[in-house]
Amino acid sequence: MINQRNIAEILPSEDSAPKDIKLTLKVRPFDTDSLTYAQRERAVYHDRSDCIHGQRIKQDGYAVLGTEGRQLCNRCADLNAGLDDFFPGDEGA
Ligand SMILES: [Zn+2]
Numbered sequence: 260m261i262n263q264r265n266i267a268e269i270l271p272s273e274d275s276a277p278k279d280i281k282l283t284l285k286v287r288p289f290d291t292d293s294l295t296y297a298q299r300e301r302a303v304y305h306d307r308s309d310c311i312h313g314q315r316i317k318q319d320g321y322a323v324l325g326t327e328g329r330q331l332c333n334r335c336a337d338l339n340a341g342l343d344d345f346f347p348g349d350e351g352a
Contacts, residue, residue, distance in 0.1 A: 284309045284338070290329055293321035303332040310334045 290304035296316070304326040305313030312334055316322045331339075 286313075287324055288326045289313070289316070289322040289324050290327055291316045291321040291323060293319070295319065295321060302329055304329045305332050305335050307335040307338045309338060 284307055286306055286308045288304045288306045291301060293301070293316075300312065303312075305316070307313060310332060312332055313322075
């Protein structure tokens with residue numbers, strides 16, 4: 260027989276929640292076929308929720324899941340590499 264106190268100790272504490280925010284920024288790859296965008300914007304796919312280009316496509320409602328053999332967008336690639344060009348050239352100076 261198990262009492263109430265033991266059940267509470269089995270439950271995971273909030274401290275065990277994942278803290279790596281970067282993991283949650285990865286999304287399933289998507290691209291767009293909408294002629295709303297320039298050819299070079301249609302030629303790439305996105306896999307980051309924090310990519311400003313991908314965000315616009317999602318907000319406009321033109322995101323389509325898949326990569327269709329396209330290249331990863333430069334912004335997504337930088338974010339995946341841990342780079343952030345909001346602060347260009349300042350690191351390590
Ligand atoms: Zn992107």
